[in-house]
Amino acid sequence: MISIVIPVHNRLGFTRQCLACLSVQTYRDFQVIVIDDGSTDGTSEMIHQEFPDVVVLRGDGNLWWAEATNWGIRYAQQHQDKRQANFVLTLNDDTYVKPDYLKTLLETYQTHKPCLVGSVSVDSEQPNKLEYAGTTFDLYVAKGKHLAENYNCDYRELIRQTSYIESDSLPGRGTLIPMRVFDEIGLFDSKNYIHYMADIELSVRARKAGYRLIVSAKSPVSEFVSATNSLVTHSASWKEFWNGFTSFKSPTNLKIRYQFAITHSRTKIIYFLFDISRICAGFIRRKLRPVKPI
The missing domain is CATH 1.10.10 (Arc Repressor Mutant, subunit A)
Structure with a gap:
């Protein structure tokens, strides 16, 4: 069972599109858990009407990404069938995926386990523009590299060369995590990383615990780049x-x-x-x- 955990806040259009692409997945053993952290735009009502099978947990607007995601993980832990393999997939609402997305993530996991499996990401407006394909960084002088550069930020070139990339960290935007990882190393650190870096920090903890961090080239996530933080663009003052x-x-x-x-x-x-x-x-x-x- 894959529990897909999606924190949301006042982005009804993005949330609807994300849930719609999940509803047509070819792999069907999954549940979607949306944590609506205080939305005032009718997000929860829309989900109940259009996606009645989705579990909605409602916060008061003070959870932010890390604790909202933890809420979803705890719900999945409490309702899991321990007789089968269980996973959590963290996903952002400003993304959409292809119908075989879950299937390819699981195939990558089976090939490389024990591991966490992340997703490459591409620009939704330029599907061949590779935005993320893993990172390297050391823990001495913070020197690192975005591995998309190895493929000229070209998704077709990535697929031509390889089916996976080993990374030193993984983001929360499309990462498949075996449930037992949380039993071994704990949940996201929502005390020290309220909104940013909680995903990176947990993946580093998992790597230190012996789990490989694999990015699946066959499991792209299309992201709305314009909806991400402006500090990484020319537009920031x-x-x-x-x-x-x-x-x-x-x-x-x-x-x-x-x-x-x-x-x-x-x-x-x-x-x-x-x-x-x-x-x-x-x-x-x-x-x-x-x-x-x-």
């Missing part, structure tokens, strides 16, 4: 970038990145300083790089 260091809604929050460095890095403060330097240098490069005309 210097003020937005600076404010990101203190906002818990930001992936560059200093407290969050310091916590990760202290918990997981072998060099701790040195890693943290290199990490922040890398973030600043990357932002400056993006601001100075000319924007290509569309």
